[in-house]
Amino acid sequence: MRELFDKALGAYLGLAIGDALGATVEFMRPREIAAQYGVHREIIGGGWLKLARGQVTDDTTMSLALGSALLKGGEHALRGHTGGDEALLRSIGQAFVQWLQGKPVDCGNTCRRGILRFLHEDTLAGPYNPGDAGNGALMRNLPAVLATLGSDSAFQRLSLAQAHLTHRHLLSDAAVLGIGQLLRRLLGGSDHRECQRWAEQWTAENPAFRFTPYRGCATAYVVDTVQTVLHFLTLHEDFEAALVATVNQGDDADTTGALVGMLAGARCGASKLPQRWLHRLQPAIVQAITDQTSGLLAMAEGLGALQL
Ligand code: MG
Numbered sequence: 001m002r003e004l005f006d007k008a009l010g011a012y013l014g015l016a017i018g019d020a021l022g023a024t025v026e027f028m029r030p031r032e033i034a035a036q037y038g039v040h041r042e043i044i045g046g047g048w049l050k051l052a053r054g055q056v057t058d059d060t061t062m063s064l065a066l067g068s069a070l071l072k073g074g075e076h077a078l079r080g081h082t083g084g085d086e087a088l089l090r091s092i093g094q095a096f097v098q099w100l101q102g103k104p105v106d107c108g109n110t111c112r113r114g115i116l117r118f119l120h121e122d123t124l125a126g127p128y129n130p131g132d133a134g135n136g137a138l139m140r141n142l143p144a145v146l147a148t149l150g151s152d153s154a155f156q157r158l159s160l161a162q163a164h165l166t167h168r169h170l171l172s173d174a175a176v177l178g179i180g181q182l183l184r185r186l187l188g189g190s191d192h193r194e195c196q197r198w199a200e201q202w203t204a205e206n207p208a209f210r211f212t213p214y215r216g217c218a219t220a221y222v223v224d225t226v227q228t229v230l231h232f233l234t235l236h237e238d239f240e241a242a243l244v245a246t247v248n249q250g251d252d253a254d255t256t257g258a259l260v261g262m263l264a265g266a267r268c269g270a271s272k273l274p275q276r277w278l279h280r281l282q283p284a285i286v287q288a289i290t291d292q293t294s295g296l297l298a299m300a301e302g303l304g305a306l307q308l
């Protein structure tokens with residue numbers, strides 16, 4: 001259990017570290033980053049959002065909103081009680097509404113549209129939409145993975161349902177499930193080599209996400225995001241090396257950074273995260289992440305499928 005907690009906490013803190021580090025260079029080109037920073041490797045805030053040092057963005061705060069909704073009502077629903085799924089999705093929707101009304105520092109267009117649709121039309125999912133292939137549902141799915149650890153069917157059901165509140169696209173669905181499966185494996189103890197093998201096999205089955213040769217596109221289009229994440233995660237075993245290489249690719253650097261931070265953080269565990277980055281995060285965020293990690297793992301244990 002202690003090892004699993006370390007890996008789960010490593011994933012959640014890694015997500016926040018990647019978000020805070022990458023946000024400084026979001027929407028910049030690699031050449032612009034090199035001209036301004038040489039190699040960008042410190043959490044310093046700034047960027048187009050004019051962040052305080054250590055401040056995180058929507059990638060982390062939306063994950064926390066999902067996590068808080070799961071902790072309030074998830075266990076009842078995930079145990080398969082009648083009407084549970086719908087009640088849980090409503091409470092996730094409400095958590096997203098509350099998050100949006102709290103004027104987050106950033107919110108993607110597809111997320112905003114889906115949240116407002118839920119608020120005004122009470123819809124738990126929009127129709128499949130060619131415009132929904134952004135990475136917004138993928139970036140926030142970590143709490144759903146933790147809450148359902150040990151149950152593949154609950155993982156798939158919850159991940160897709162939370163994703164469809166804002167994003168309804170087959171590539172988003174495939175990315176949410178694929179990256180979620182990889183995170184589950186890493187939490188279960190898979191090492192770097194196994195991670196490489198998984199990526200090879202998964203991209204053979206999902207060729208849209210093939211990342212070799214890497215095209216160098218790191219936009220918020222979910223295909224570009226996943227290719228970037230898998231490229232740098234499989235290239236570098238070390239957490240810091242993987243994350244620095246990822247964010248210096250620029251563009252949607254807070255989100256590619258968050259996802260690489262999450263996966264590489266699960267691979268190495270919280271105890272191996274670079275201390276100088278960890279100490280730069282805002283204490284309230286670290287506390288919320290630590291509390292949620294315990295609560296969500298306890299929920300997974302409560303579901304009975306997880307042997308701790
Ligand atoms: Mg962001």
Ligand code: MG
Binds near residue numbers: 026252253254255
């Ligand atoms: Mg972003």
